[in-house]
Amino acid sequence: MHISAALSRIAPSQTTAMTDRATQLREAGRDIISLSVGEPDFATPPHVLDAAKAALDGGDTKYTPVGGTSRLKQAAALHFARDLGIEVPTSQVTVSAGGKQAIFHAMLATMSEGDEAIVPAPWWVSYPEIIRFAGGKVVPLHTHAKDNFRFTAADLEAQIGPRTQWLLLNSPGNPTGACYPAEMLLGIGEVLRHHPRILILSDDIYAPINYTGARHATLANLCPDLADRILTISGVSKSHAMTGFRIGVAAGPEWLIKAMERLQSHSSGNPCSISQAAAVAAFEGPQEFLAEWCERFRARRDLVVGAINAIPGLSTPTPDGAFYCMVDAAPLMERFGDDARLALHLLDHGVAIVPASAFGHRDGFRISFAADEAKLVEACKRIAEAVA
Ligand SMILES: Cc1ncc(COP(=O)(O)O)c(C=O)c1O
Numbered sequence: 102m103h104i105s106a107a108l109s110r111i112a113p114s115q116t117t118a119m120t121d122r123a124t125q126l127r128e129a130g131r132d133i134i135s136l137s138v139g140e141p142d143f144a145t146p147p148h149v150l151d152a153a154k155a156a157l158d159g160g161d162t163k164y165t166p167v168g169g170t171s172r173l174k175q176a177a178a179l180h181f182a183r184d185l186g187i188e189v190p191t192s193q194v195t196v197s198a199g200g201k202q203a204i205f206h207a208m209l210a211t212m213s214e215g216d217e218a219i220v221p222a223p224w225w226v227s228y229p230e231i232i233r234f235a236g237g238k239v240v241p242l243h244t245h246a247k248d249n250f251r252f253t254a255a256d257l258e259a260q261i262g263p264r265t266q267w268l269l270l271n272s273p274g275n276p277t278g279a280c281y282p283a284e285m286l287l288g289i290g291e292v293l294r295h296h297p298r299i300l301i302l303s304d305d306i307y308a309p310i311n312y313t314g315a316r317h318a319t320l321a322n323l324c325p326d327l328a329d330r331i332l333t334i335s336g337v338s339k340s341h342a343m344t345g346f347r348i349g350v351a352a353g354p355e356w357l358i359k360a361m362e363r364l365q366s367h368s369s370g371n372p373c374s375i376s377q378a379a380a381v382a383a384f385e386g387p388q389e390f391l392a393e394w395c396e397r398f399r400a401r402r403d404l405v406v407g408a409i410n411a412i413p414g415l416s417t418p419t420p421d422g423a424f425y426c427m428v429d430a431a432p433l434m435e436r437f438g439d440d441a442r443l444a445l446h447l448l449d450h451g452v453a454i455v456p457a458s459a460f461g462h463r464d465g466f467r468i469s470f471a472a473d474e475a476k477l478v479e480a481c482k483r484i485a486e487a488v489a
Pocket residue numbers: 139198199200201202225271274275304306336337338344348349
């Protein structure tokens with residue numbers, strides 16, 4: 102084996118590991134309900150599929166510009182303006198193979214050995230691994246269920262040091278579903294104003310899945326004076342049930358977009374041409390279905406939150422967005438030891454979830470409620486029996 106020092110610093114994704122384990126057990130004949138996967142269970146909208154088919158039939162099968170076709174960049178700029186309130190020219194937009202690749206390239210393109218990134222925890226599993234791979238140091242900013250898993254401007258200020266280069270913001274958040282309202286972001290923006298060296302990654306990939314009733318709030322819109330150091334990540338994976346298409350989009354300062362595209366030119370090259378055509382249809386086509394999906398997710402959220410909070414030893418705040426909730430199981434830890442063992446115990450009882458430790462947290466687990474109601478009811482019943 103010849104594993105590089107950079108790769109040795111990172112671990113495989115635990116969410117993928119749990120999903121794979123559940124699939125294996127299912128293939129072996131076990132009845133497993135998987136609530137571990139981070140994708141909507143809805144079908145990709147038909148107009149998106151039609152656009153992909155038309156692209157294939159039209160011979161749209163060759164290389165495109167590395168950072169995406171100008172057609173898709175325009176559609177993405179429309180999306181940033183319409184849905185996030187961020188006005189950018191196409192020179193400040195890039196397209197990659199999923200939001201994940203955009204984040205990967207942004208970190209690799211900017212971090213040097215010893216640079217620090219402040220990452221609120223519980224965090225999305227890939228953030229710390231990407232930062233470590235890029236040579237950076239992860240500075241956790243722990244948040245708690247009692248605060249709905251949100252940090253304040255003062256919490257942020259306390260974590261900033263001379264080597265802080267990035268702050269990662271994710272709202273609505275994976276794995277907590279926490280959303281930052283405008284007034285909290287304005288406070289965070291005020292802190293960042295005093296630290297001009299810090300870049301901000303605003304991961305808004307779950308923006309359309311928001312149950313607060315308020316318009317999605319994002320830093321580049323609220324604090325335009327900071328926009329020249331904000332990279333906003335979005336995409337079609339979650340909003341349009343297009344996880345397999347692998348298209349993510351990013352908007353930010355031109356120097357950073359160019360740097361990311363320079364890297365992409367030597368890694369994957371352009372994102373898939375067919376997927377790009379499908380993403381144009383996703384951004385430019387009808388958006389009305391989103392409200393209906395959101396309502397369905399909200400009903401599932403209420404079902405899961407109600408059922409979990411009725412189980413002795415388990416509790417969860419009500420998530421404001423995305424399709425996850427972070428369940429606290431601290432009162433059960435004396436019996437189970439740690440959350441990894443609890444996760445295996447739940448798997449034995451036919452439910453796959455992801456232990457909180459995968460997200461830089463502890464003593465709990467993440468449930469994805471992107472599954473139909475009958476499955477969610479049965480899964481919660483099995484969880485209750487398993488911990489009883
Ligand atoms: C918070 C967050 N950001 C980014 C991504 C990347 O999504 P994709 O690469 O599928 O566009 C995910 C996917 O799980 C996510 O949860």
